[in-house]
Amino acid sequence: MASRPRQPAGATMVAMKDDVTAPPKIADAQRNVLDAAAGADPAHAALALVVDTDGSTYVRAGAMALFDTHGGQVGWLSGGCLEPEIQVRALAAIERGAADWLELDTREDEDLLSGSAIGCRGRLQLTLLPLALLPGLETAIAAWRGGQDQTLRLQTNKSDQLTVTLGAQRWTLPCAPAPIGLAAGIGLLFQAPPQVLVLGAGPETPLLLPLLREIGWTTTLVERRPRWQPGDAQAVGADALRPLAPAQALTLPASAGADAALVMHHNFELDREALEALAATDIPFVGLLGPVRRQQDLFRLLPPVARQALAPRLRSPVGLDLGGRGAQAIALSIAAQLQAWHHGRTA
Numbered sequence: 001m002a003s004r005p006r007q008p009a010g011a012t013m014v015a016m017k018d019d020v021t022a023p024p025k026i027a028d029a030q031r032n033v034l035d036a037a038a039g040a041d042p043a044h045a046a047l048a049l050v051v052d053t054d055g056s057t058y059v060r061a062g063a064m065a066l067f068d069t070h071g072g073q074v075g076w077l078s079g080g081c082l083e084p085e086i087q088v089r090a091l092a093a094i095e096r097g098a099a100d101w102l103e104l105d106t107r108e109d110e111d112l113l114s115g116s117a118i119g120c121r122g123r124l125q126l127t128l129l130p131l132a133l134l135p136g137l138e139t140a141i142a143a144w145r146g147g148q149d150q151t152l153r154l155q156t157n158k159s160d161q162l163t164v165t166l167g168a169q170r171w172t173l174p175c176a177p178a179p180i181g182l183a184a185g186i187g188l189l190f191q192a193p194p195q196v197l198v199l200g201a202g203p204e205t206p207l208l209l210p211l212l213r214e215i216g217w218t219t220t221l222v223e224r225r226p227r228w229q230p231g232d233a234q235a236v237g238a239d240a241l242r243p244l245a246p247a248q249a250l251t252l253p254a255s256a257g258a259d260a261a262l263v264m265h266h267n268f269e270l271d272r273e274a275l276e277a278l279a280a281t282d283i284p285f286v287g288l289l290g291p292v293r294r295q296q297d298l299f300r301l302l303p304p305v306a307r308q309a310l311a312p313r314l315r316s317p318v319g320l321d322l323g324g325r326g327a328q329a330i331a332l333s334i335a336a337q338l339q340a341w342h343h344g345r346t347a
Contacts, residue, residue: 031193031216033064034145036074038138042131044069046090048102049129050077051154051186055122062188069094077124086126093128099162099175100128125179127154127186129164133173140166145218145239147257150190166190193218194342195258197283199246199274200265201228201236204289207331210237215339220258222249246274250281260285260338262318272298279306285341286310287318287334320346 065075067090162175201223221238233241295316319333
């Protein structure tokens with residue numbers, strides 16, 4: 001089964017100060033912020049996007065937060081110390097109907113013991129983008145969430161204009177003059193979020209799926225048994241629900257782009273079926289719930305070619321050994337292993 005090309009571990013964005021034609025680098029995904037931006041009232045919200053950093057900072061270039069005129073906020077660019085000022089400037093940009101730039105520099109914070117100092121020695125350069133100036137942004141975000149990489153470019157073509165390009169979308173915004181060093185343009189890469197198929201529901205599912213979504217994964221639950229099948233995907237925090245057998249689900253085009261698959265039916269025969277079907281795919285991470293002895297019993301029933309295809313990709317038992325028992329501990333251990341694997345921290 002064909003699969004989309006897989007990039008190095010990591011996800012969404014990083015900035016380039018001088019050459020917008022250079023290949024963009026990769027930074028962490030900000031799915032929760034982008035989802036909030038897609039559903040926000042554009043007349044009352046602005047996106048604060050980090051385009052450059054220096055020194056010790058809470059985030060790196062590509063981080064973002066959404067602010068609205070009702071006092072709402074999604075995402076963090078510091079531990080809470082810088083957000084009040086960012087919010088003030090973001091709301092001012094909404095009111096003016098123009099993009100803006102904001103530099104926050106704490107490198108010269110001298111009064112470290114006074115109780116008012118931040119204690120970080122870094123600088124953040126942000127751009128503030130009112131959503132009302134970006135009609136159709138939700139379409140680009142939906143394409144990104146659906147598995148398409150999206151490249152964002154910011155270019156100042158006049159002292160009071162900013163051109164924003166995201167995928168096929170293009171906007172020209174009124175804007176304050178760009179800071180020196182950023183006027184040449186900024187290139188950012190939105191790499192599509194990683195996708196995981198959860199084959200089988202159980203007590204861990206309503207805990208695991210929302211946690212995976214929070215750390216940036218797109219989740220699809222495959223479950224046809226009435227006992228475990230939720231009313232809809234939202235009921236368990238999934239992006240999609242497929243009421244199919246594992247072998248059927250894995251033939252769907254939507255499954256071809258999966259980065260990981262978790263086999264967790266709590267049913268021996270369904271797990272065997274899922275493993276045999278997964279052997280014919282190139283999904284690089286296959287996690288199997290249950291003890292090693294159970295995995296050995298399952299492998300005895302698989303054809304030799306299936307065992308050979310699965311062996312280098314299989315994590316069994318799936319999850320990091322964090323200690324603890326029960327659904328909560330299992331969900332946390334699986335999410336932790338997927339996060340570490342996706343970012344290249346473990347095999």
